[in-house]
Amino acid sequence: VQLVESGGGLVQTGDSLRLSCAASSGGNLDRYHMAWFRQAPGKDREFVGAITWSGRKTGYGDSVKGRFTISHGNAKNMVYLQMDNLKPEDTAVYYCATVHWDGDEIWNEPDEYDYWGQGTQVTVSS
Numbered sequence: 001v002q003l004v005e006s007g008g009g010l011v012q013t014g015d016s017l018r019l020s021c022a023a024s025s026g027g028n029l030d031r032y033h034m035a036w037f038r039q040a041p042g043k044d045r046e047f048v049g050a051i052t053w054s055g056r057k058t059g060y061g062d063s064v065k066g067r068f069t070i071s072h073g074n075a076k077n078m079v080y081l082q083m084d085n086l087k088p089e090d091t092a093v094y095y096c097a098t099v100h101w102d103g104d105e106i107w108n109e110p111d112e113y114d115y116w117g118q119g120t121q122v123t124v125s126s
Contacts, residue, residue: 001023001025001029001098001115002023002024002115003022003096003098003115003117004024004096005019005064005094005096005117005118005120006021006120007019007120008094008120008121008122009121009122009123010123010125011086011122011124012063012086012124013124013126014085014086015086015095015124016082016083016085017086018080018082019036019083019094019096019122020078020079021036022078022081023078023094023096024077025106031101032053032076032099032101033050033051033053033098033100034050034070034072034079034097034109035070035096035098036048036062036081036095036096037094037110037125039092039093039095039119040092043092045052045095046092047061048061048094049061049068050107051070051072051079052102052103052104052106053095053102054102055071055076056065056104057104057105058106063089064090066121068081068084070082071085081093086122086124087115088125088126090124091123092121093120094121095119097115098113098114099112099113099114
């Protein structure tokens, strides 16, 4: 599975940004659990949000709850991260990740994911 993120950039405090992740493979992409993580310089990779393959359940990290929204596109090979009310502490490289799993629990640990994109930089100026 290949994942390609896009949509990062430089914004100001309070602005919004939408990240996109396009997934592709040689086979069916059904039943893939998808997530966003981020990593700031000198820090561990942090869970941002995830969505079950069915789309029925989403989960978020505490630092982004109420500000970020994860969703599928019309086709489940696309996932989006809508980021509102951005803060300087949101500055990081954002990664899309996925794993083939059809359960309804939210997975929030990096080790639980098998495939990763190359990341997209988000910088929020104060």
